[in-house]
Amino acid sequence: MAYKIVASQCTNCTACEALCPNMAISEAKGTFVIDPALCTECIGHFEDPQCVAICPVDDTCVLDASVPRYQPA
Amino acid sequence: MTDTLFSQDPDSTREASSADGVVDISDVMQKVAEHKGCGTEGGSGKASCGSSAGPADMPPEIWEKVKNHPCYSEEAHHHYARMHVAVAPACNIQCNYCNRKYDCANESRPGVVSERLTPEQASKKVLAVASTIPQMTVLGIAGPGDPLANPQKTFETFRLISEVAPDIKLCLSTNGLALPDWVDEIAKYKVDHVTITINMVDPEVGQHIYPWIFWENKRLQGYEAAKILTERQLLGLEMLTERGILAKINSVMIPGINDAHLVEVNKAVKSRGAFLHNIMPLISAPEHGTVFGLNGQRGPSAQELKALQDACEGDMNMMRHCRQCRADAVGLLGEDRSAEFTTEKIMAMDIEYDAEGRKAYQQAVEGERQAKVAAKASELDGLEKAGDISVLVAVATKGHGIINEHFGHAKEFQVYELNAKGAKFVGHRRVDLYCQGGYGEEDALDTVIAAINDCHAVFVAKIGGCPKADLEAAGVEPVDQYAHEYIEQSALVWFKDYLGKIERGEIVHQQRGDAAIRQGALLSQAG
Numbered sequence A: 001m002a003y004k005i006v007a008s009q010c011t012n013c014t015a016c017e018a019l020c021p022n023m024a025i026s027e028a029k030g031t032f033v034i035d036p037a038l039c040t041e042c043i044g045h046f047e048d049p050q051c052v053a054i055c056p057v058d059d060t061c062v063l064d065a066s067v068p069r070y071q072p073a
Numbered sequence B: 001m002t003d004t005l006f007s008q009d010p011d012s013t014r015e016a017s018s019a020d021g022v023v024d025i026s027d028v029m030q031k032v033a034e035h036k037g038c039g040t041e042g043g044s045g046k047a048s049c050g051s052s053a054g055p056a057d058m059p060p061e062i063w064e065k066v067k068n069h070p071c072y073s074e075e076a077h078h079h080y081a082r083m084h085v086a087v088a089p090a091c092n093i094q095c096n097y098c099n100r101k102y103d104c105a106n107e108s109r110p111g112v113v114s115e116r117l118t119p120e121q122a123s124k125k126v127l128a129v130a131s132t133i134p135q136m137t138v139l140g141i142a143g144p145g146d147p148l149a150n151p152q153k154t155f156e157t158f159r160l161i162s163e164v165a166p167d168i169k170l171c172l173s174t175n176g177l178a179l180p181d182w183v184d185e186i187a188k189y190k191v192d193h194v195t196i197t198i199n200m201v202d203p204e205v206g207q208h209i210y211p212w213i214f215w216e217n218k219r220l221q222g223y224e225a226a227k228i229l230t231e232r233q234l235l236g237l238e239m240l241t242e243r244g245i246l247a248k249i250n251s252v253m254i255p256g257i258n259d260a261h262l263v264e265v266n267k268a269v270k271s272r273g274a275f276l277h278n279i280m281p282l283i284s285a286p287e288h289g290t291v292f293g294l295n296g297q298r299g300p301s302a303q304e305l306k307a308l309q310d311a312c313e314g315d316m317n318m319m320r321h322c323r324q325c326r327a328d329a330v331g332l333l334g335e336d337r338s339a340e341f342t343t344e345k346i347m348a349m350d351i352e353y354d355a356e357g358r359k360a361y362q363q364a365v366e367g368e369r370q371a372k373v374a375a376k377a378s379e380l381d382g383l384e385k386a387g388d389i390s391v392l393v394a395v396a397t398k399g400h401g402i403i404n405e406h407f408g409h410a411k412e413f414q415v416y417e418l419n420a421k422g423a424k425f426v427g428h429r430r431v432d433l434y435c436q437g438g439y440g441e442e443d444a445l446d447t448v449i450a451a452i453n454d455c456h457a458v459f460v461a462k463i464g465g466c467p468k469a470d471l472e473a474a475g476v477e478p479v480d481q482y483a484h485e486y487i488e489q490s491a492l493v494w495f496k497d498y499l500g501k502i503e504r505g506e507i508v509h510q511q512r513g514d515a516a517i518r519q520g521a522l523l524s525q526a527g
């Protein structure tokens, strides 16, 4: 599973965008979104998913159950 | 990381850094101590903050830096203006008094920053405003997040502005977590004023204020988080002092959590060279959605705040004129002209930066300020008979140090303390109602009276019959005979008259009660 951003909660603070090691986060139509094809759940980069760790609103960056878990190579 | 952090004892690092031969903090502190005394025992009715006393008792290099700064100089803020641009939305810590859905409600930037600007938009906005409003001398970056959690945007904005308008002073406000990493960059852009919000120097206290920090790619909580934060804040402060960059400290007073502790904070920041300490009341209401708002944490009353400021003032310069202004406000403090400068309007503007016109204006202002100081000095004779009597008075003013606002139009009152030493500015009382939808007209007057209830009199340019009677009934004397005259001079004339009445037995001096601090965090446009 990749992470996703709950659009209704996002404050557009931009904090997650700069931290993502895979440049998976971008601004789209006034809120931030994660590209599930690029998100590696930060595996191999950091212990904690960076977007989750910095987001000022709890439960805004969450696992997206609709895509399979990321498999590290 | 451990190299740059304090070990157990912050003092050991301090000594280490001076042993390295950079600049001895105690030397710097000596200078700061030498100009201390402003507003405390000056005896000539000086106003509150570090810079208000003017050149007489402040080192020239510090006076030079603060004299036109409307945030730091209580006297200058009547004449000069600052603006903030919102280029820094990201934050690296969470505070219990902040709800990021509405931007930070404390740290002198409550309310809603309506738009997020790119560095290019921000610099164009600054130049447009500076060309239109010659009083605009200071540009600040304060958020809505932390400027140093957005370093590229912050420093690019400074770079663009300093290229076209080198006369504009640059300042920034930070929570301090990232400060040590950016001090050299701050020095490079000649940022001469940095504000650090320091609410504690003890992690035991800090863990009740900060739920988490983002540090080295992890979210840390509790004691550990607060310990790193305080170490980084104090290290950053020392590094600024070593480089001669002015550092002001903001503290949010949170009753029951850090109110008593702020005296410790005051000592800690003073010993590290901070030139000014600004203690602000917590702004907290359930509708703000902050942790403190939701758990019923109250803010301090006006007298609690003043008592703490007084307790700290013996030690260093306190700042009392901070209005916790809106982050994107434009204009003289307390007067918001931001509607004239929306991004849309600015991007369409053709801007020619008028350096000469600005200089001429600023010279005229210097003359006006000197006239005011002279007027105040003329009324200091004959105050000895005040003895121990000390009273507060509220003043309705639009600025320039003059009583020039109608009672009913005042969005805030300036409060002066009058005693044998003269007239001293001690704070503001906000009474603006735009953030409190649902308040009727009749409640408005009650709100005003509650806000200035500790004052013996209120000075206004004009006042209607009804509020006049209500004020008198509440024991606050409405005074309108000094309309359009200098505040401090008029207040002292009134005070001597008041003392005369006591002497003749016409009235008996009585203490007034406490007053309420407005809790409106300017959230009206949220949502």
Ligand code: SF4
Residues within 6 Å of the ligand: A003, A019, A020, A021, A022, A023, A024, A025, A034, A038, A039, A040, A041, A042, A049, A050, A051, A052
């Ligand atoms: S979990 Fe990591 S990789 Fe995925 S979007 Fe968040 S920061 Fe990027």
Ligand code: SF4
Residues within 6 Å of the ligand: A005, A009, A010, A011, A012, A013, A014, A015, A016, A017, A032, A051, A054, A055, A056, A057, A060, A061
């Ligand atoms: S950190 Fe959270 S609130 Fe900020 S932009 Fe990312 S998802 Fe939105």
